[in-house]
Amino acid sequence: MSMPAAFDSKLPPDECLASGEYPLTRRDLAEIAAMIYADAGIYLNESKASLVYSRLSKHIRNIGLKGFRDYCQLVSSPAGAAERRDMLSHLTTNFTRFFRENHHFEHLKSDVLPELIARAKNGGRVRIWSAACSDGQEPYSIALTVLSMLPNAADYDFRILATDIDPKILALARAGSYDATALETVSPAMRKQWFTETAVNGRQKWQVDDRVKKLITFNELNLMAQWPFKGQFDVIFCRNVVIYFDEPTQMKIWSRFGGMLNGKGHLYIGHSERVSGDAKSVFDNIGITTYRYNGKPHGGRS
Numbered sequence: 001m002s003m004p005a006a007f008d009s010k011l012p013p014d015e016c017l018a019s020g021e022y023p024l025t026r027r028d029l030a031e032i033a034a035m036i037y038a039d040a041g042i043y044l045n046e047s048k049a050s051l052v053y054s055r056l057s058k059h060i061r062n063i064g065l066k067g068f069r070d071y072c073q074l075v076s077s078p079a080g081a082a083e084r085r086d087m088l089s090h091l092t093t094n095f096t097r098f099f100r101e102n103h104h105f106e107h108l109k110s111d112v113l114p115e116l117i118a119r120a121k122n123g124g125r126v127r128i129w130s131a132a133c134s135d136g137q138e139p140y141s142i143a144l145t146v147l148s149m150l151p152n153a154a155d156y157d158f159r160i161l162a163t164d165i166d167p168k169i170l171a172l173a174r175a176g177s178y179d180a181t182a183l184e185t186v187s188p189a190m191r192k193q194w195f196t197e198t199a200v201n202g203r204q205k206w207q208v209d210d211r212v213k214k215l216i217t218f219n220e221l222n223l224m225a226q227w228p229f230k231g232q233f234d235v236i237f238c239r240n241v242v243i244y245f246d247e248p249t250q251m252k253i254w255s256r257f258g259g260m261l262n263g264k265g266h267l268y269i270g271h272s273e274r275v276s277g278d279a280k281s282v283f284d285n286i287g288i289t290t291y292r293y294n295g296k297p298h299g300g301r302s
């Protein structure tokens with residue numbers, strides 16, 4: 001995948017685009033942007049210079065390098081493979097919240113889960129995918145919604161797959177331990193039933209119960225890579241991630257989701273995202289950032 005022209009090659013490569021402790025030049029930023037685009041599909045242009053500077057400069061000091069030039073050389077060399085993966089963790093935005101964009105969870109509960117739960121109770125298989133799950137608040141919110149209707153959901157073939165590209169954020173997701181601020185959007189009744197209050201190093205924490213965790217499998221997955229799934233999904237949550245991709249990449253992802261959904265499966269996307277490209281013909285927009293696969297064949301379905 002080659003990077004679309006985001007940097008004007010006629011402009012001076014050594015011009016400083018952001019500075020503080022070290023200068024970040026146009027060449028440095030273009031190299032970092034090309035690597036993150038190739039690795040994760042994330043599109044950065046010159047307007048992101050200060051963001052890249054603020055996310056990486058402290059780390060560059062911590063690993064004892066002299067500046068962005070040395071860092072670019074390291075992460076583009078075979079010896080810097082681990083550092084390059086780490087760069088991804090620094091540059092991705094992990095903001096999330098329990099029950100973020102709550103209308104999706106309300107729709108799931110009223111319009112989608114009744115049929116899926118009936119199927120599970122009849123011995124059928126149900127699969128929900130949280131496709132960029134960050135530190136787990138999204139898949140745990142899905143699980144809590146399911147459990148509010150079917151407290152013994154784990155006894156059925158009812159599972160949530162939660163994936164993210166960033167192994168560090170996935171480790172937090174698996175741990176399932178959150179501070180009180182994160183729990184503000186979880187109802188007191190849910191907190192009481194599905195979390196345990198603990199103290200970690202003197203700080204109040206809320207630990208997700210194992211009965212919730214049992215419903216979820218966390219796996220590392222890059223949306224840009226091959227997807228290793230055998231079966232299809234009934235619901236996909238892919239929210240607030242494709243916004244970081246360029247338009248052609250977004251269009252490919254929507255088509256691939258069409259290929260991953262069961263007959264009339266649902267797709268929930270982020271508040272500033274819209275299904276675009278060929279996939280528009282196979283997804284009916286049935287609510288705010290809520291889509292339903294209409295079963296028509298298209299390119300993404302194999």
Ligand SMILES: C[S@@+](CC[C@H](N)C(=O)[O-])C[C@H]1O[C@@H](n2cnc3c(N)ncnc32)[C@H](O)[C@@H]1O
Nearest residue numbers: 040092095096132134165166222223239240241
């Ligand atoms: C802003 S968070 C969104 C979390 C959650 N979906 C929500 O809406 O609250 C974006 C997440 O996408 C992940 N991400 C970025 N690029 C990715 C890629 N190519 N494949 C999979 N996940 C990616 C990041 O690691 C980050 O955790």
